[in-house]
Amino acid sequence: MGCTSCATGANGQPKGCKNNGTCGTDGCNKLTVFDWLSNMQLPADMEPFNAVEVRFKNGRKEFFQNPENLTLSIGDVVATEASPGHDIGIITLTGELVRVQMKKKKVPVKVEALPKIYRKASQKDIDIWQGVRNKEADVQKRSREIAIRHGLQMKISDVEFQGDASKVIFYYTAEERVDFRELIKEFARTFNTRIEMKQVGFRQEAARLGGIGSCGRELCCSTWLTDFRSVNTSAARYQQLSLNPQKLAGQCGKLKCCLNYELDTYLEALESFPNTETKLQTEKGNATCQKIDIFKGLLWYAYENEFANWHELTAEKANEIIELNKKGKKPLALEEFIIESPKAEKEPFSNVVGQDSLTRFDQPKQKGKKRRKKSRNKNRGKAEATAGTAQKNKPRNKAPKRTGNKPSNKPRNPKPKRNE
Structure with missing residues (x-):
């Protein structure tokens, strides 16, 4: 809206x-x-x-x-x-x-x-309100400088003026308890108004300031999320995520709230899976779980003496072997319960829209003509360079000096005189 x-x-x-x-x-x-x-x-x-x-x-x-x-x-x-x-x-x-x-x-x-x-x-109320709102950035900067000068282990994350400019609320975060009695006195002398200090958590600080998450969207806590539930590392383990604090932590420094969004679905899917710590006992030897795939419902087991060879089993087959072990029975080997499914060949390209080629509008590359043209231009350049060098090195013949009349090798025939 x-x-x-x-x-x-x-x-x-x-x-x-x-x-x-x-x-x-x-x-x-x-x-x-x-x-x-x-x-x-x-x-x-x-x-x-x-x-x-x-x-x-x-x-x-x-x-x-x-x-x-x-x-x-x-x-x-x-x-x-x-x-x-x-x-x-x-x-x-x-x-x-x-x-x-x-x-x-x-x-x-x-x-x-x-x-x-x-x-x-009224318009007067709005003018006063907008005026004090414009001063909040400067007040926040000065308050941080004062807190650093007092040597307090706290971070002033936000400043909010009351609408009538009679009170200022300072929001801060701190790991431990902070004695800011002297700080409040200096704030009151500096800003000449009533001071109120409010401590907020790191998640509340991120919600107030806002930002962009790793998903590319605005933070959930600043757009629609109002209740901050506790997030544990077990939520990442259930979803088969690597325990990398740089990827699992949000802008607040805590675990991301979105780890709880799909946790119930994963827990419901894991109810049909056997316990990964349970060993499968066979005549060939005991096998331990190495990996699971919750979406496909598969588990990979390896014998204790052959950890390099993994055997793929479905959750139903693994539960069947566990039930046999509870009754005191051992199957011969895990290979009896492996179901080989035909692997579909992947098509590099499928014509789903009836087109002949995705590049049908592109101009075809004429490799032969380009090569011939390039070699012809190259040979022509070489010939021109050779001719230019020969013309440069050729000795020049000096032309004879002209003395008025044009020299000629043919003798002149005198015209016969007329008899008068």
């Missing part, structure tokens, strides 16, 4: 929202929610839910009540209750879906206990 300003511009290039976090339809913001109940009417005897969801900087959302029964819609800028003063936010959700969101986030569904919405923001 992007806004109209996100349409395609000239030459097929995207325009971009350019609203800087104040998208009218909330389609270009973090953790946006589609109101699928907006076109549905309530029953006649049911009153609308008098609470709204308001979004602040970097996806911070809170729920507020509407005691004045203001006509609010998604994208409206409102002044909300804060301690102290008031804050400025944007409406992201109204109606019955707010009740669903409150239940999902485990917020008590009591409208009377929620903070209030004072009014729709």
